[in-house]
Amino acid sequence: MLTERQLLILQVIIDDFITTAQPVGSRSISKKDAITFSSATVRNEMADLEELGFIEKTHSSSGRIPSEKGYRFYVDHLLSPLRLSQQEVGTIRDAFTDKMMEFEQVVQKSAGILSELTNYTSIILGPEVFETKLKQLQIVPLNQQSAIAILVTNTGHVEHRAFNVPSEVSSSDLEKMVNILNSRLQGVPLIQLHEKLYKEIGDLLKAHTEQYDKAFAYLRAALVEEQPTKLYIGGKTNILMQPEFKDLDKVRSLYATIEKESEMADLLRSDDEGIRVRIGHENPFDAMQNCSLITASYRLGNDQIGTIALLGPTRMEYNRMFSLMNVLSKHMTSTFRGWY
Amino acid sequence: MLTERQLLILQVIIDDFITTAQPVGSRSISKKDAITFSSATVRNEMADLEELGFIEKTHSSSGRIPSEKGYRFYVDHLLSPLRLSQQEVGTIRDAFTDKMMEFEQVVQKSAGILSELTNYTSIILGPEVFETKLKQLQIVPLNQQSAIAILVTNTGHVEHRAFNVPSEVSSSDLEKMVNILNSRLQGVPLIQLHEKLYKEIGDLLKAHTEQYDKAFAYLRAALVEEQPTKLYIGGKTNILMQPEFKDLDKVRSLYATIEKESEMADLLRSDDEGIRVRIGHENPFDAMQNCSLITASYRLGNDQIGTIALLGPTRMEYNRMFSLMNVLSKHMTSTFRGWY
């Protein structure tokens, strides 16, 4: 168990390192107002803290930097909740006063604000498309050979795919088919669409003419094609401004990791509600081992959950980040609540 | 006017520099098979070429590098058309054998391929949305307060916007309105939509009930909101692999430039058909002064033109790039031709 004094010193070290990115020495600690004892005492305490694994040296005669264990402890126990500045709160509030009706618009803007206010990289995961339910299916014939199928979900999400129309199929045939599909599929979760289309509707349509069948085959192929959940990334280039990423190789591999959309999505999806931090090696990807990833969830309607995340170096202003993400996720949630 | 020998030397210098990124010295030139005379002779010729402005020194005793004028001359007069490798052609061909029906899909894939094959950054500008014509307008009511308006254009492009529905307006009112709008607006170029909505349709609807009027106001607001032409960027991080961008400041400002979508779009849009190169200062943006931008157009249907572009350092493999972009733009054009 750490003593009061050790806690104090650990806090000072981490706070200092977070702002300066430089190893913190005993003398500079002892000069702090909050520290009433000498640098020699600090050194003794630091030796203990190091032995306990909370801080490290970069070389034998350097000051100390927080270890991952140190950050973890800091986040779990030492974090003083920070009041956001008037300006920060204002920026977010202003952004959300514009009447926004589009999910994408809100998310894009949120990602932008988050990365702008933090100078880190923001990643926002939309809610699972497949959990939403079909509101309406529409087909717009473009010309003899092709048409566009448009899916609208109960959440207002719109997807569209072009597909081929066999020449034997008339547009009135198409229309009839759409009517049948709509009557059968309204309210069906998208995730079940595939199955329903094969099992129930296929037979139903076979009972009608051959034309339906042909058109249906194409339409089905278009609808079944799955659309991965989208990832919105903001401030990707902010990474370049962090001193820990002056090594281009690191930047490159980090970018490569972020851009693996499906894996990133899986990672973000794995979180449940609330705010969570992954520090350094707590992240599953090699390229993120000197990064921290803060994730928070937002709600879209009742049971649909999306995730906002912030990626930066382990040396992050955790308390400010927490506050910001909290505020932002609340704004997002309440914006969406208005819709559904 | 340059002599044969000067042309030869200039060509060797540029070819060499393009592959090595290192200043080229007289000795290494004289060792080339194509060069039958001594390094001293080469030095004399190089002095002349430098005086003429085609090559430069990085410092007083360095080898030569091509100047922008040199590159320009090279591109205009010295470019030996390059046969693409079997593999390159294959990669492109394979990508286009998949049946693709969506404009976005084709463009995304093209941007991906281009940046992958070149290790540069590709930028693709979609054709002007506003030149396309309205095929159909659809409205899907979501709940009491909101609905989604969906525009489908003759090119198969789909846009959608959510809008508020005043509570007095019933969904059958909406339906009627859509019918009126569709009958009046089908075939109208999107660019004129705004005007038509105000001038003609407004009056028409006013002639009907007040309900229409209210709903219409919201719908109009949603439709009029303009959607900027989209820019698809591929391989943004490839920039980091170029030795000329080991300076992070440069990378950062280049990214900042690329991300100004509207300005980039204007730049790309300004080109007419065919392939064009902007070398160094021929680019309008400061951050691109040591870059070259190659642009080529593709056609979507008959009169709609989009642009594919490739951004790299001035030291680019121009001949390979030309060939690649040629092949790619042809593939894109022919894919699209099939659709419309």
Added chain:
DNA sequence: TTTAGCACTCAAAGTAAACGAGTGCTAACA
């Protein structure tokens, strides 16, 4: 006109010294 030769230039790589911010340890002190 070409080329061998040579003095000269300058970035880059290597070496050495000085610096200084930091440490751990010891001994004296309250």
Added chain:
DNA sequence: TGTTAGCACTCGTTTACTTTGAGTGCTAAA
């Protein structure tokens, strides 16, 4: 017994100096 002043030591960083080598321009001879 905990705290602190003092001191020797460590090691990364900076600076200044040297060496190296790839390159040049110029001159004079072929």
